[in-house]
Amino acid sequence: MCVGIGITLGSHLTPLARNYIEKSDVVFAAVSDGIVELWLSAMHPDVRSLQSLYGEGKSRMRTYREMVDLMLAEVRAGKHVCAAFYGHPGVFAWAPHKAIEIARREGYRAHMESGISAEDCLYADLGIDPGEFGCQHYEASQLLYYQRRIDPGAYLVLWQAGVIGDKALARVATDNAYRQVLVDRLAEDYPLAHKVIIYRAATLAVHAPRIERIALGKLAAARIEPPDTLVIAPARKLVPNTKMLRRLTKLARTHA
Amino acid sequence: MIAFVLTTAALTAARLRLRALAARDRVLFRTLYADAATMRYIGRPLSSAQVEVSFCATLDATRKPRGPRFFVIVEQHRSAAVGLCSIRRISMRERCAETGIMLVRGACGRGYADEALGALIDAAFRALPIDTVWAQYRRANTAAACLFGALGFSEADGWRPRGARLRLCVSIVQRPVWRMQSNQPERGVPMSNTIGSNVIGFLENVGRSAALRHASREQLLQVMQREEIAPVLRSALLQPQRMAIDGLLGVRETMYCTNQGTKLPKKAPPKKTPAKAPPKKTPAKKPAKKVPAKR
Numbered sequence: 001m002c003v004g005i006g007i008t009l010g011s012h013l014t015p016l017a018r019n020y021i022e023k024s025d026v027v028f029a030a031v032s033d034g035i036v037e038l039w040l041s042a043m044h045p046d047v048r049s050l051q052s053l054y055g056e057g058k059s060r061m062r063t064y065r066e067m068v069d070l071m072l073a074e075v076r077a078g079k080h081v082c083a084a085f086y087g088h089p090g091v092f093a094w095a096p097h098k099a100i101e102i103a104r105r106e107g108y109r110a111h112m113e114s115g116i117s118a119e120d121c122l123y124a125d126l127g128i129d130p131g132e133f134g135c136q137h138y139e140a141s142q143l144l145y146y147q148r149r150i151d152p153g154a155y156l157v158l159w160q161a162g163v164i165g166d167k168a169l170a171r172v173a174t175d176n177a178y179r180q181v182l183v184d185r186l187a188e189d190y191p192l193a194h195k196v197i198i199y200r201a202a203t204l205a206v207h208a209p210r211i212e213r214i215a216l217g218k219l220a221a222a223r224i225e226p227p228d229t230l231v232i233a234p235a236r237k238l239v240p241n242t243k244m245l246r247r248l249t250k251l252a253r254t255h256a
Numbered sequence: 257m258i259a260f261v262l263t264t265a266a267l268t269a270a271r272l273r274l275r276a277l278a279a280r281d282r283v284l285f286r287t288l289y290a291d292a293a294t295m296r297y298i299g300r301p302l303s304s305a306q307v308e309v310s311f312c313a314t315l316d317a318t319r320k321p322r323g324p325r326f327f328v329i330v331e332q333h334r335s336a337a338v339g340l341c342s343i344r345r346i347s348m349r350e351r352c353a354e355t356g357i358m359l360v361r362g363a364c365g366r367g368y369a370d371e372a373l374g375a376l377i378d379a380a381f382r383a384l385p386i387d388t389v390w391a392q393y394r395r396a397n398t399a400a401a402c403l404f405g406a407l408g409f410s411e412a413d414g415w416r417p418r419g420a421r422l423r424l425c426v427s428i429v430q431r432p433v434w435r436m437q438s439n440q441p442e443r444g445v446p447m448s449n450t451i452g453s454n455v456i457g458f459l460e461n462v463g464r465s466a467a468l469r470h471a472s473r474e475q476l477l478q479v480m481q482r483e484e485i486a487p488v489l490r491s492a493l494l495q496p497q498r499m500a501i502d503g504l505l506g507v508r509e510t511m512y513c514t515n516q517g518t519k520l521p522k523k524a525p526p527k528k529t530p531a532k533a534p535p536k537k538t539p540a541k542k543p544a545k546k547v548p549a550k551r
């Protein structure tokens with residue numbers, strides 16, 4: 001069972017996720033915050049942190065594989081295992097999807113229970129409705145490694161910008177030079193004066209979210225940490241698709 | 257293969273800190289292994305040459321992904337190394353690991369062994385895929401028997417893990433027993449757990465209360481006062497920076513799990529070549545189309 005515990009301590013954990021945590025034999029925890037980990041540890045006598053698998057200079061892909069191995073070792077030992085991930089366990093998260101895939105392939109019952117993601121928080125905190133202009137989500141590095149088409153008429157949300165361009169997946173953060181590459185890529189679609197929001201939802205309810213608006217041209221020099229997400233509002237008005245509109249008008253007439 | 261990682265970040269006890277054994281610890285190693293009194297229940301004290309060989313071999317072994325993990329026990333107040341403790345013979349098959357400890361003579365009798373092993377075993381149960389931690393010692397070593405007894409170990413009833421020597425007494429502690437007793441604040445548990453619980457309770461209340469979730473600073477201060485949260489914690493909690501409160505609770509300051517890594521493209525994308533005239537289509541040898549059934 002992979003559950004999400006949400007982002008804000010105390011606010012987001014669903015009754016069902018808590019029940020899975022309490023009822024399992026073993027709980028694995030991959031969370032974003034030391035205090036959240038303490039909170040989780042109190043819910044079950046056997047909570048094992050996956051945090052110790054991370055290491056500076058060690059490939060994160062190796063860490064993710066080890067996470068999956070550890071979880072599956074307990075499943076194969078016949079235990080009911082619950083893996084608790086911060087946010088939504090299936091949003092920008094490799095290990096939970098992989099663990100479920102392997103467990104099912106080996107004939108075990110496995111399930112993912114959704115949680116409140118950083119994405120959900122940002123809609124509320126920034127007052128954005130993804131339905132208004134559309135909303136694109138990219139892993140920031142993917143935007144650089146691959147040729148992707150950005151639609152500047154929609155919102156753009158960039159995840160993991162704090163470690164952008166780390167090809168070895170081994171750094172805890174990347175610096176200005178890496179962010180400048182991102183600025184250059186974004187400048188192909190947005191004016192340098194266009195505002196980018198650096199957003200971080202509060203993990204502790206006593207704190208406010210980080211919402212900082214900064215011009216794209218200044219983004220390289222800004223402080224962007226691993227938990228931050230970048231949000232870019234549309235820079236272009238929606239252009240009517242006259243061809244489709246004409247077709248629809250015709251259709252409406254024939255169906256009248 | 258899973259590498260066993262025990263982060264030293266979590267390894268702090270009230271008076272001690274544990275850090276991984278490093279090349280600079282040769283002197284400490286010699287102080288322990290060449291000293292007849294310290295080695296009384298372990299074996300013959302090592303000669304200088306033997307110390308050297310043993311030190312290098314131990315360091316090498318700790319660098320292997322599944323090798324033993326040796327930690328230097330450091331007194332927090334004067335940053336002095338006072339002993340070594342270890343987790344080794346980590347067996348995924350038997351789901352167990354051995355622990356052991358040695359203190360320099362001047363550090364005995366202060367409860368350090370209890371404190372250091374408390375933190376180490378706690379971390380081992382958190383991080384490793386094991387259900388049992390065991391220790392072996394000579395029956396005559398009453399100090400070891402007392403130490404492990406106080407830590408909740410009991411004699412293994414006929415169970416001999418691999419690596420246990422025949423004539424030595426084997427004591428074990430199992431995960432549920434350890435968990436149950438490590439909720440008692442007085443033994444080996446990091447300070448954070450004792451003061452932490454009412455702070456965490458407070459944070460959980462604020463998180464789930466409609467009245468408090470967006471309360472003002474003053475309202476939050478009042479609630480903290482009512483819940484008898486220490487003044488130093490109150491102001492740390494309300495600072496937007498996390499350093500103060502994380503430090504007081506003894507949690508990792510910057511703990512962060514990135515869970516996803518974008519894979520690099522396998523090959524560099526093909527360079528754009530100037531548009532060529534499309535190759536002339538030669539009639540492909542297509543399989544004959546199915547003749548539509550006559551209606």
Ligand SMILES: C[S@@+](CC[C@H](N)C(=O)[O-])C[C@H]1O[C@@H](n2cnc3c(N)ncnc32)[C@H](O)[C@@H]1O
Pocket residue numbers: 007032085086087088089090091092093116117118119158159160161162199200201202203226227228229230513514515516
């Ligand atoms: C590996 S992803 C995990 C996302 C998580 N599963 C979720 O549902 O939110 C990590 C990225 O999530 C975003 N993120 C994590 N915590 C955040 C927070 N507190 N506020 C805003 N974004 C956050 C950042 O973009 C970060 O780089």
